[in-house]
Amino acid sequence: MIQKEEFPLKKVCLICAKGSIEDVYAALVMANGAVMEGIETKVFFTFFGLDAITKKQMTKLHTATVGNPAMRMPNGWAFPSLLGAIPGVEAGVSAMMRNQMEQLDIPTVPEFLEMITAGGGEIFACKLAVDMFKLKKEDLSDEVTDIITIGEFYGLCGGQGTQIIFT
């Protein structure tokens, strides 16, 4: 008996509101994962999440080295926030993280966005946040389908078997 899920996931709507590497990649991997399973996918980037779809910022995402309780040194000790506050450390650690991901064949943010749209996923920017950060459509990645409000996004999320995920 070939197993078939009784109520399969039909649509996944992701909202990405933070701009650190781990938060952006969480949203992107989840979006791409859904697209790869043939699930209709829509991603909504808002507030600092807009960095992930802004041409100037998307290749320079950082992770926090100050006040990040989960940050550890390579030998497993906790990463002291004082060390993280030294100029250049945040950029260095972030670059290291991006390198590690490249070695694991995890795509860069622009490539990830292309992969998501190539599979039929749609990417949206939050109008409120775009206005707040004074951005224009040209500042955003070409993969962005449209700049819409949250109400319009909810309108796209209807249907049975839909899940909305906030990261």
Next chain:
Amino acid sequence: MTQLTYAGVVLEVNEEGYMLEKSQWTKEIAKAIAQEANIELTEKHFEVIEFLRDRVAKGESLTIRSIGKSGIVDIKGFYALFPGAPLKLATRIGGLPKPVSCV
């Protein structure tokens, strides 16, 4: 574990439809499995399947990114060849194990 017949050969498949005895794979079986999924296999399809089989034989992990970089077809094309869940479909048709990749 069920037995299904493709192209006149009886195959053992697991509960998701993946072939258990990988050595039994032939192009005819691939065509039959694809037929079930309403896909007509063309040269392009087989090129991609060969690429995937090569990678598995070499022990490399299957990622959708590697297919995009393979030069055989771009990612959009891959989704067009194997609609829905392309990597899962292509590996099932190609007699390969289900891919465990997040990318």
